Amino acid sequence: MKQLKAVVLSNEQVLSYPGAEYFLMRLEAPEIAQESKPGQFLMLKCSNDTILRRPISVHAVTNSGEAHLLYAVQNGFDLENTARGKGTRWLSGLTKGSELDVIGPLGNGFKIEPSAKSILLVAGGIGIAPLKFLAEKAISMNINVILLSGARTGIRLLPENMFPARATTVLATDDGSRGKKAAVIDLIPEYLERVDQVLACGTEDMFKALSHRMESWPVTKPVQVSLEVRMGCGVGACYACSVITRQGKQRVCQEGPVFNIRDIIWQEVRI
Numbered sequence: 563m564k565q566l567k568a569v570v571l572s573n574e575q576v577l578s579y580p581g582a583e584y585f586l587m588r589l590e591a592p593e594i595a596q597e598s599k600p601g602q603f604l605m606l607k608c609s610n611d612t613i614l615r616r617p618i619s620v621h622a623v624t625n626s627g628e629a630h631l632l633y634a635v636q637n638g639f640d641l642e643n644t645a646r647g648k649g650t651r652w653l654s655g656l657t658k659g660s661e662l663d664v665i666g667p668l669g670n671g672f673k674i675e676p677s678a679k680s681i682l683l684v685a686g687g688i689g690i691a692p693l694k695f696l697a698e699k700a701i702s703m704n705i706n707v708i709l710l711s712g713a714r715t716g717i718r719l720l721p722e723n724m725f726p727a728r729a730t731t732v733l734a735t736d737d738g739s740r741g742k743k744a745a746v747i748d749l750i751p752e753y754l755e756r757v758d759q760v761l762a763c764g765t766e767d768m769f770k771a772l773s774h775r776m777e778s779w780p781v782t783k784p785v786q787v788s789l790e791v792r793m794g795c796g797v798g799a800c801y802a803c804s805v806i807t808r809q810g811k812q813r814v815c816q817e818g819p820v821f822n823i824r825d826i827i828w829q830e831v832r833i
């Protein structure tokens with residue numbers, strides 16, 4: 563883990579719908595590109611008047627020392643009636659040549675079993691962010707990748723050219739406006755026979771439903787999930803991001819963000 567200044571190479575809006583806009587930021591950050599593992603994240607300092615850094619996953623890295631981030635700027639207000647998206651909106655205003663204060667890479671990352679030949683990745687909404695890096699890593703290890711990417715409607719899914727080229731990608735929307743008409747977790751059972759592991763990133767609700775649905779799967783496969791809880795420091799000091807697991811309290815920023823789905827006591831999780 564390092565604290566460093568990364569230089570913004572580009573920062574483009576890639577999709578927009580009434581509740582949010584997604585941006586793809588390319589950073590010149592050779593150390594981050596070299597050291598990051600799929601599922602790890604960075605803590606980004608977003609302006610001088612935003613005290614807490616924002617955790618954002620590494621979306622992709624290149625051999626030429628670039629680290630890419632895919633982030634959502636949420637619109638509207640939270641339950642306390644505070645405007646959402648303060649930090650990420652600031653990020654979206656950065657232009658080519660800006661410097662960004664970054665701490666990372668942080669967290670444990672996804673673990674591909676050494677014996678795995680085929681894996682199933684499951685993304686809910688912006689949960690696609692860490693899974694592209696994971697897909698590309700797995701493909702480089704000659705592992706077959708099936709990627710299920712779901713969202714409420716078609717305009718919330720990434721454009722075709724942003725999915726990993728050599729993965730089999732299956733799209734799903736709740737309203738059927740793009741891809742299959744289904745909740746993405748409902749597609750999982752038809753692929754289970756063909757894969758060794760399931761690795762997912764999405765919302766708390768998606769994981770709670772998934773942990774329930776797994777009880778009736780025809781075959782059992784190990785499932786890892788990456789949790790997006792609210793974080794304070796991001797480096798293990800404040801315990802604000804702790805979740806209750808079968809091994810006791812664990813910090814999402816240190817012991818996570820990736821956990822075995824069966825280790826989390828979902829009744830206790832309030833993200």
Ligand SMILES: Cc1cc2nc3c(=O)[nH]c(=O)nc-3n(C[C@H](O)[C@H](O)[C@H](O)COP(=O)(O)OP(=O)(O)OC[C@H]3O[C@@H](n4cnc5c(N)ncnc54)[C@H](O)[C@@H]3O)c2cc1C
Pocket residue numbers: 603614615616617618619620632633634635636645646647648649650651688691692789790791792793819
């Ligand atoms: C390990 C990890 C990886 C993540 N990776 C990505 C990613 O690659 N792309 C992406 O768009 N989002 C990602 N998130 C969620 C992202 O951190 C929040 O959406 C973001 O911090 C919200 O900040 P804001 O300034 O937009 O919103 P604000 O409304 O200003 O946020 C207020 C506070 O709430 C926290 N917060 C709000 N929503 C979330 C959330 N859903 N998850 C966690 N903290 C939240 C913020 O960090 C901040 O401390 C990740 C979260 C975690 C924990």
